[in-house]
Amino acid sequence: MTAATNDCHGNATILYFEAEALVGRQVVYCCGAGNGCSAYYPNLAWFCPVCGQLWARAIYDFVFHYTPIPRTAWLVASRPCVPCGDGRLLDDLEGADHDLLTRELFALMENRK
Helix, strand or coil: CCCCCCCCCEEEEEEEEEECCEEEEEEECCCCEECEEEEECCEEECCCCCCCCCCEEEEECCCCCCCCCCCEEEEECCCCCCCCCCCCCCCCCCCCCHHHHHHHHHHHHHCCC
C-alpha cells in the first residue's frame, strides 16, 4: 500500500499480471464506506475452469489509506484463460493503460479464429 493521504477513498492503480508478467495497469476510483473504512476492494486471481490454471491476477495499489470492512485480501474468480476461452481481464476499459488495452485486443483476436 502506498498511503499518500489519510482519506479512506481515492484513486488506486490495479496492476494486472498474466502468469508472472505485468501486462498493464488501470487507474480506478475507490469510494469510502464511512466510519474511517474503505469499501471492499480485494485483489483478484483468475482460475481457468477448463485447464485448471491460476492464470492471472489483479493487485490493487492504493494511494490512500485503505481500511476495508472485510479482511479477506483475495478473491478467486472462474474465467477461462486465453487458450481455453476469451481470456478477458477487464470488464471496463476506462482508466486502462495502452499495454493493458493492447493485451485485451490480442486476447480477443486470438479467440476469433
